[in-house]
Amino acid sequence: MRMRFLGSTSEAGACPTLYETDRGTIVVQGLQVTDAEALADLRDVLDGEGAVEVPRELLTRIARQVLRDDPANAFPTSDGAPTATG
Template sequence: MRLRFLGSTSEAGACPTLYETDRGTIVVQGLRVTDAEALADLRDVLDGEAAVEVPRELLTDIARRVLPEAAEDRR
């Protein structure tokens, strides 16, 4: 699998960061959620899965930039 950098809200390329894969999926790099109450709210967590925290503004910024490209690809 290959990753293409989409964006980050941090300095020097640290997390949180979003990547697009060559398989059409998104990879999230971020700080692992360790708060016990937050983890208790998660549903159906499988072995090997982890929750990471990402700022809302990163998701909306990337969506504005990436979704128009995806819409054009479908035409």
């Protein structure tokens, strides 16, 4: 899998950061949620999965950026929809 940096709201490239993959998915780099009460609210967590907290403004900014970017700059997907990371 290959990833392309999308953006971050942190100083000096620290977390949280978002990446686009050549699989048509988004990878989130960030601090893992460890609060037991918050983790109890998660649904259907599989082995190997975790939760990462991301500021709303980062998601909004990246969504706007991706929507306005030239599709040639993005990794291609088969039908424009995200694919499973299986």
